[in-house]
Amino acid sequence: MTTPSLELGLRGTHVLVTGGAGLIGRVVVDHFVAAGAKVSSLDINHAPAERPSSCTLIHCDVADEESVRTAFERATTANGPVEVCVALASLDLSVLQHSPFADASFDQLKRLLDVNVGGTWLTAREWLRGLRQARAQGMALSNVSLIIIGSESGHFGERLSADYSLGKSAVQGGLLMSLRQEVVREWPGARANAVAPGPVDTDRWTQECKDNPEQYYLEAQATTALGQPVPPDSVAKTVLFLASTNFSSHIHGQVINVDGGKQGKVVWTKEEVAEW
Template sequence: MDLGLGLENTHVLVTGGDGIIGNIIVSAFLSAGANVSSLDITHPQNSQPSVESLSPGKLLNLHADITSTSSLTTAWDFATSAFGTVECCIAAAGLDLSVLPQTSICDMDPSTWNRIFNTNIHGTFLTVQFWLRGLRDHISSSSSSSSANTEIKNPGLIIIGSEAGNFGVETQAAYSASKSAIQYGLLSSLRVEE
């Protein structure tokens, strides 16, 4: 399937790339000819990940825990050494309704609340921060370089939210609050930053 989006050889990084939504995102970008780095905590830890050619795009599966700066650094470094600067970042990793316990606010274990917030908010924050820093570093190094081949063609950030962040879900207060935080607080702040 050719989506005709002009994404050929664009480096797209997807967190949660092995999840239900993430896997569909990875497949779509590969179909469009992008070079995709799929980060997921379920990918095996491998000291030498390899690039798979999946015509028309290329795929690199990397183990990463988005809540860990060191884990994210290792995966991000592998990804950028394979495909260059991450131009398009899709923050799809998170704990969702399919894996979370159903419990009322009254009965929720605070450790569950913290785990969901750590993954869905802190992990998304780190992902966005890594992407922004990579773009900033690329622009800084490009301005001192005369190479015309360093232009970023398709910069973009997509953060996967949920209707639960808008309306709330019974027995899913932590999930709903975490999605609301990234959909409203984080994205609104990103919009006004330069």
């Protein structure tokens, strides 16, 4: 009887992560480095001195077509064709202006769509172009996988931030469903999946909860079965699981929710109900 392998099998695999300098991105990058992958971290704002030599840092604005093309070119020169691509870069809720839909900013919507939807689209396209070239050259690749980082907001919506939920729905919905049919035509066995985290317990989340004590209850307890925010390493480990062909070879075109059993959003607070 053959002993089953419980290794991730990511050692030596070239993994590219967009948004690699962010609060979640850094954790994802560190986990891939720990797994022995060759990592290219793309971000618009890097702090290079903190990174191990096994991680290649590349400046990239994912909303700019030429910037994405150049960044992938640099990553490929440094580490070979991109096998695993993690499309994480996006504008998150903490940097957006929140307002009732009737007062929402059209300029903010256009910027968010450029980064969160357009940036993911450009990233996925460049990854596929690299696979096409590698296949034409007869190269052998392993763990060929795209992981899109979505959000619970893509399922449940966001009152006061419809633009954000719209963007996340687009990438973990229509884009993912289209890519699951496309990627296998460029590389047989290639896979595309999404991870949709709930509220992630980053330093920024902690500060937001200090500024608004009700946020912890409303977002991480009232509608979440586990009653707590998601540790960043839980998101990272799910990404590694999806990246590993050894562990997830036939998971394709799926959205994996890492949200502690999120059931939805609180629609009316007690204070709002009291004003009826």
